[in-house]
Amino acid sequence: MGILYIVPTPVGNMEDMTMRAIRVLREADLVLAEDTRTSGILLQHFDIKNRLMSHHKFNEHGTSASIVERLKAGETIALISDAGTPGISDPGFFLAREAARAGITVQCLPGATAFVPAIVSSGLPCDRFCFEGFLPQKKGRQTLLEALSTETRTMIFYESPYRLVKTLEQFASVFGETRQCSVCREISKVHEESVRGTLAEVLAHFRETEPRGEIVVCVAGIGEGEMSSFKALKAQAKERKPKLSNKERYALREAAPEEFKKKKFRNQEE
CATH class of the missing domain: 3.30.950.10 (Tetrapyrrole methylase, C-terminal domain)
Incomplete structure:
Protein backbone atom coordinates (compact mmCIF):
# COMPACT_ATOMS: atom_id res chain seq x y z
CA MET A 1 0.00 0.00 0.00
CA GLY A 2 1.15 3.50 -0.79
CA ILE A 3 0.42 6.74 1.06
CA LEU A 4 -1.83 9.64 0.12
CA TYR A 5 -0.40 12.93 1.38
CA ILE A 6 -2.65 15.97 1.72
CA VAL A 7 -0.21 18.86 1.32
CA PRO A 8 -1.12 22.45 2.27
CA THR A 9 0.36 25.20 0.08
CA PRO A 10 0.76 28.94 0.82
CA VAL A 11 -2.32 31.16 0.72
CA GLY A 12 -0.04 34.13 0.09
CA ASN A 13 3.61 34.41 1.03
CA MET A 14 5.74 31.63 -0.47
CA GLU A 15 7.79 31.56 2.75
CA ASP A 16 4.80 29.91 4.44
CA MET A 17 5.64 26.66 2.61
CA THR A 18 7.07 24.09 5.03
CA MET A 19 10.26 22.13 4.49
CA ARG A 20 8.34 18.89 4.92
CA ALA A 21 5.82 19.88 2.23
CA ILE A 22 8.66 20.56 -0.21
CA ARG A 23 10.25 17.18 0.53
CA VAL A 24 6.99 15.26 0.13
CA LEU A 25 6.24 16.95 -3.20
CA ARG A 26 9.73 16.10 -4.45
CA GLU A 27 9.61 12.46 -3.37
CA ALA A 28 6.04 11.62 -4.40
CA ASP A 29 5.45 9.42 -7.44
CA LEU A 30 2.69 11.78 -8.56
CA VAL A 31 1.33 15.20 -7.57
CA LEU A 32 -2.40 15.83 -7.98
CA ALA A 33 -3.22 19.50 -8.52
CA GLU A 34 -6.46 21.47 -8.59
CA ASP A 35 -5.01 23.63 -11.39
CA THR A 36 -1.79 22.37 -12.97
CA ARG A 37 -0.91 25.86 -14.25
CA THR A 38 -1.12 27.46 -10.80
CA SER A 39 0.63 24.54 -9.09
CA GLY A 40 3.27 24.45 -11.82
CA ILE A 41 4.39 27.93 -10.77
CA LEU A 42 4.59 26.78 -7.14
CA LEU A 43 6.66 23.70 -7.96
CA GLN A 44 8.96 25.70 -10.21
CA HIS A 45 9.53 28.24 -7.42
CA PHE A 46 10.80 25.47 -5.12
CA ASP A 47 12.64 23.65 -7.91
CA ILE A 48 10.36 20.63 -7.61
CA LYS A 49 10.52 18.56 -10.78
CA ASN A 50 7.64 16.14 -10.55
CA ARG A 51 4.71 14.96 -12.60
CA LEU A 52 1.44 16.88 -12.20
CA MET A 53 -2.01 15.46 -12.85
CA SER A 54 -5.21 17.50 -12.81
CA HIS A 55 -7.60 16.64 -9.95
CA HIS A 56 -10.48 19.03 -9.26
CA LYS A 57 -14.17 19.11 -8.35
CA PHE A 58 -15.26 18.51 -11.93
CA ASN A 59 -13.30 15.28 -12.43
CA GLU A 60 -12.63 13.86 -8.95
CA HIS A 61 -15.55 11.42 -9.09
CA GLY A 62 -14.21 10.02 -12.34
CA THR A 63 -10.50 9.85 -11.50
CA SER A 64 -10.46 8.86 -7.82
CA ALA A 65 -10.98 5.14 -8.47
CA SER A 66 -7.87 4.88 -10.66
CA ILE A 67 -5.86 6.94 -8.17
CA VAL A 68 -6.88 4.59 -5.35
CA GLU A 69 -5.72 1.64 -7.46
CA ARG A 70 -2.32 3.29 -7.91
CA LEU A 71 -2.11 3.81 -4.16
CA LYS A 72 -2.99 0.16 -3.59
CA ALA A 73 -0.14 -0.74 -5.94
CA GLY A 74 2.29 1.06 -3.63
CA GLU A 75 2.62 4.53 -5.14
CA THR A 76 3.04 7.63 -2.98
CA ILE A 77 0.73 10.40 -4.18
CA ALA A 78 0.52 14.01 -2.99
CA LEU A 79 -2.60 16.15 -3.32
CA ILE A 80 -2.45 19.96 -3.43
CA SER A 81 -4.97 22.70 -4.16
CA ASP A 82 -4.40 26.19 -5.57
CA ALA A 83 -3.84 27.55 -2.05
CA GLY A 84 -4.34 26.35 1.50
CA THR A 85 -5.28 22.86 2.65
CA PRO A 86 -7.10 20.52 0.23
CA GLY A 87 -10.53 19.54 1.51
CA ILE A 88 -11.16 22.89 3.24
CA SER A 89 -13.50 24.56 0.72
CA ASP A 90 -11.36 22.90 -1.96
CA PRO A 91 -11.30 19.47 -3.65
CA GLY A 92 -9.85 16.71 -1.49
CA PHE A 93 -12.56 15.26 0.70
CA PHE A 94 -13.83 12.71 -1.83
CA LEU A 95 -10.42 11.24 -2.63
CA ALA A 96 -9.37 11.18 1.04
CA ARG A 97 -12.57 9.34 1.93
CA GLU A 98 -12.20 6.78 -0.85
CA ALA A 99 -8.55 6.15 0.03
CA ALA A 100 -9.37 5.73 3.72
CA ARG A 101 -12.19 3.31 2.89
CA ALA A 102 -9.72 1.26 0.85
CA GLY A 103 -7.42 0.96 3.87
CA ILE A 104 -4.79 3.32 2.47
CA THR A 105 -2.80 5.55 4.81
CA VAL A 106 -3.92 9.17 4.47
CA GLN A 107 -1.66 11.81 6.03
CA CYS A 108 -2.41 15.53 6.10
CA LEU A 109 0.60 17.75 6.67
CA PRO A 110 0.20 20.77 8.98
CA GLY A 111 0.22 24.03 7.08
CA ALA A 112 -1.60 27.00 5.65
CA THR A 113 -5.36 27.40 6.05
CA ALA A 114 -6.83 30.88 5.58
CA GLU A 226 -29.14 38.57 22.98
CA MET A 227 -30.21 34.96 23.50
CA SER A 228 -32.57 35.94 26.33
CA SER A 229 -34.10 38.68 24.17
CA PHE A 230 -34.46 36.30 21.24
CA LYS A 231 -36.26 33.69 23.36
CA ALA A 232 -38.56 36.36 24.80
CA LEU A 233 -39.48 37.69 21.36
CA LYS A 234 -40.09 34.15 20.10
CA ALA A 235 -42.40 33.45 23.03
CA GLN A 236 -44.29 36.71 22.43
CA ALA A 237 -44.71 35.91 18.76
CA LYS A 238 -46.09 32.49 19.64
CA GLU A 239 -48.60 34.02 22.07
CA ARG A 240 -49.74 36.53 19.45
CA LYS A 241 -50.44 33.77 16.91
CA PRO A 242 -54.19 33.96 16.23
CA LYS A 243 -56.29 31.10 17.54
CA LEU A 244 -59.42 30.25 15.57
CA SER A 245 -62.69 29.21 17.12
CA ASN A 246 -64.44 26.08 15.84
CA LYS A 247 -66.93 28.31 14.01
CA GLU A 248 -64.12 30.24 12.29
CA ARG A 249 -62.33 27.03 11.31
CA TYR A 250 -65.54 25.67 9.79
CA ALA A 251 -66.12 28.87 7.81
CA LEU A 252 -62.56 28.82 6.46
CA ARG A 253 -62.84 25.17 5.52
CA GLU A 254 -66.09 25.72 3.62
CA ALA A 255 -64.58 28.69 1.75
CA ALA A 256 -61.43 26.80 0.74
CA PRO A 257 -61.02 25.10 -2.66
CA GLU A 258 -61.76 21.38 -2.61
CA GLU A 259 -58.11 20.34 -3.07
CA PHE A 260 -57.10 22.18 0.11
CA LYS A 261 -59.96 21.15 2.38
CA LYS A 262 -58.53 17.74 3.24
CA LYS A 263 -54.87 18.81 3.31
CA LYS A 264 -54.69 22.27 4.79
CA PHE A 265 -57.49 22.34 7.31
CA ARG A 266 -57.14 18.82 8.67
CA ASN A 267 -54.12 19.92 10.74
CA GLN A 268 -55.95 23.00 12.02
CA GLU A 269 -58.77 20.86 13.38
CA GLU A 270 -56.43 18.39 15.08
Missing part, protein backbone atom coordinates in the same frame (compact mmCIF):
# COMPACT_ATOMS: atom_id res chain seq x y z
CA PHE A 115 -9.42 30.80 8.36
CA VAL A 116 -6.95 30.09 11.20
CA PRO A 117 -5.01 33.39 11.04
CA ALA A 118 -8.29 35.18 10.29
CA ILE A 119 -10.05 34.09 13.48
CA VAL A 120 -6.97 34.32 15.70
CA SER A 121 -6.36 37.94 14.63
CA SER A 122 -10.07 38.88 14.62
CA GLY A 123 -10.29 39.78 18.29
CA LEU A 124 -13.28 37.45 18.61
CA PRO A 125 -13.35 34.31 20.79
CA CYS A 126 -11.41 31.54 19.03
CA ASP A 127 -11.50 28.80 21.65
CA ARG A 128 -14.75 27.50 20.15
CA PHE A 129 -15.96 28.27 16.64
CA CYS A 130 -17.87 26.85 13.67
CA PHE A 131 -16.53 26.96 10.13
CA GLU A 132 -19.21 27.42 7.46
CA GLY A 133 -16.99 28.09 4.43
CA PHE A 134 -18.85 29.48 1.41
CA LEU A 135 -22.58 29.94 1.96
CA PRO A 136 -25.01 28.58 -0.64
CA GLN A 137 -25.56 31.30 -3.22
CA LYS A 138 -29.30 30.69 -3.53
CA LYS A 139 -31.16 27.62 -2.27
CA GLY A 140 -30.98 27.16 1.47
CA ARG A 141 -28.97 30.31 2.16
CA GLN A 142 -31.61 32.15 4.21
CA THR A 143 -32.59 28.97 6.06
CA LEU A 144 -28.97 28.34 7.04
CA LEU A 145 -28.48 31.92 8.25
CA GLU A 146 -31.63 31.75 10.36
CA ALA A 147 -30.39 28.48 11.88
CA LEU A 148 -27.11 30.24 12.74
CA SER A 149 -28.88 33.23 14.32
CA THR A 150 -28.70 31.54 17.75
CA GLU A 151 -25.20 30.08 17.31
CA THR A 152 -23.12 30.91 20.39
CA ARG A 153 -19.72 30.18 18.85
CA THR A 154 -17.77 32.49 16.55
CA MET A 155 -18.79 31.79 12.95
CA ILE A 156 -16.34 31.74 10.04
CA PHE A 157 -17.28 32.25 6.41
CA TYR A 158 -15.42 32.49 3.10
CA GLU A 159 -16.68 35.04 0.60
CA SER A 160 -15.74 36.59 -2.73
CA PRO A 161 -15.20 40.37 -2.98
CA TYR A 162 -18.10 40.61 -5.44
CA ARG A 163 -20.65 39.28 -2.95
CA LEU A 164 -19.21 40.66 0.29
CA VAL A 165 -21.47 43.72 0.66
CA LYS A 166 -24.62 41.69 -0.04
CA THR A 167 -23.52 39.03 2.45
CA LEU A 168 -22.80 41.62 5.16
CA GLU A 169 -26.25 43.12 4.55
CA GLN A 170 -27.81 39.70 5.11
CA PHE A 171 -25.71 39.15 8.23
CA ALA A 172 -26.83 42.52 9.64
CA SER A 173 -30.45 41.64 8.92
CA VAL A 174 -30.32 38.17 10.50
CA PHE A 175 -27.72 38.58 13.28
CA GLY A 176 -28.37 42.25 14.08
CA GLU A 177 -26.37 45.35 13.13
CA THR A 178 -24.62 45.53 16.51
CA ARG A 179 -23.09 42.04 16.27
CA GLN A 180 -19.27 42.19 16.27
CA CYS A 181 -17.39 40.93 13.22
CA SER A 182 -14.06 40.98 11.45
CA VAL A 183 -13.35 40.90 7.72
CA CYS A 184 -9.85 39.71 6.89
CA ARG A 185 -8.68 39.87 3.29
CA GLU A 186 -5.53 39.02 1.35
CA ILE A 187 -4.14 36.89 4.21
CA SER A 188 -0.36 36.50 4.10
CA LYS A 189 -0.10 38.86 1.13
CA VAL A 190 1.32 42.37 0.71
CA HIS A 191 -2.04 44.10 1.13
CA GLU A 192 -3.35 42.02 4.05
CA GLU A 193 -6.04 43.90 5.98
CA SER A 194 -8.45 43.28 8.83
CA VAL A 195 -11.53 45.46 9.31
CA ARG A 196 -13.17 45.03 12.72
CA GLY A 197 -16.31 46.47 14.30
CA THR A 198 -20.05 45.93 14.36
CA LEU A 199 -21.71 44.55 11.26
CA ALA A 200 -23.13 48.02 10.59
CA GLU A 201 -19.68 49.63 10.82
CA VAL A 202 -17.93 47.04 8.67
CA LEU A 203 -20.73 47.17 6.11
CA ALA A 204 -20.44 50.97 5.89
CA HIS A 205 -16.68 50.63 5.32
CA PHE A 206 -17.02 48.23 2.40
CA ARG A 207 -19.85 50.23 0.85
CA GLU A 208 -17.35 53.08 0.55
CA THR A 209 -14.22 50.99 -0.10
CA GLU A 210 -14.40 48.36 -2.83
CA PRO A 211 -13.38 44.97 -1.37
CA ARG A 212 -10.65 43.09 -3.19
CA GLY A 213 -8.88 39.76 -2.84
CA GLU A 214 -9.80 36.60 -0.99
CA ILE A 215 -11.91 37.22 2.09
CA VAL A 216 -12.64 35.55 5.43
CA VAL A 217 -15.52 36.88 7.53
CA CYS A 218 -15.68 36.12 11.26
CA VAL A 219 -18.91 36.91 13.13
CA ALA A 220 -19.34 36.74 16.89
CA GLY A 221 -21.82 34.23 18.24
CA ILE A 222 -24.97 35.37 20.01
CA GLY A 223 -24.38 36.67 23.55
CA GLU A 224 -26.32 35.64 26.65
CA GLY A 225 -28.26 38.91 26.65
